[in-house]
Amino acid sequence: MLSFAAACSSSEEKLPQGARELTFEIKAKQFVWQVKHPGADGQLDTEDDLFLENQIVLPEKTRVHLQLESLDVIHGFWLPSRSLRLTLIPGKKYEASLDFVKTGKFRLACSENCGVGHSHMIGWLVVLDQESYQSWLTSQKK
Numbered sequence: 001m002l003s004f005a006a007a008c009s010s011s012e013e014k015l016p017q018g019a020r021e022l023t024f025e026i027k028a029k030q031f032v033w034q035v036k037h038p039g040a041d042g043q044l045d046t047e048d049d050l051f052l053e054n055q056i057v058l059p060e061k062t063r064v065h066l067q068l069e070s071l072d073v074i075h076g077f078w079l080p081s082r083s084l085r086l087t088l089i090p091g092k093k094y095e096a097s098l099d100f101v102k103t104g105k106f107r108l109a110c111s112e113n114c115g116v117g118h119s120h121m122i123g124w125l126v127v128l129d130q131e132s133y134q135s136w137l138t139s140q141k142k
């Protein structure tokens with residue numbers, strides 16, 4: 001069941017028509033953000049999915065769909081640069097969509113005191129230019 005959906009976009013950041021869309025699955029767990037990345041084919045739940053920790057990596061000019069849930073206690077997915085804060089209650093699913101036009105590196109953190117390792121639940125959302133994104137994908141292949 002979908003409990004909450006958020007759509008955030010700022011007026012100065014407009015995506016071109018037909019821009020790429022990528023979906024990421026994010027699971028919060030004491031004390032890490034587990035990120036399932038769609039991989040080179042851009043499709044989630046296929047063979048080339050990548051599994052990252054505390055890191056969301058994407059190319060510029062992309063609409064991002066985040067599917068979030070907590071696997072244990074209440075965590076808070078917090079992306080201060082977009083004023084996005086979702087309280088993740090275990091057993092519920094959450095979604096948020098964000099547009100990223102330009103490159104950048106954005107802090108993400110847990111906004112709920114979820115236990116002794118709470119302060120370790122910090123990470124980055126990284127938006128790369130197309131070329132750097134391709135090299136990053138290549139570097140992820142084992």
Ligand SMILES: [Cu+2]
Binds near residue numbers: 076110111112114
């Ligand atoms: Cu947490």
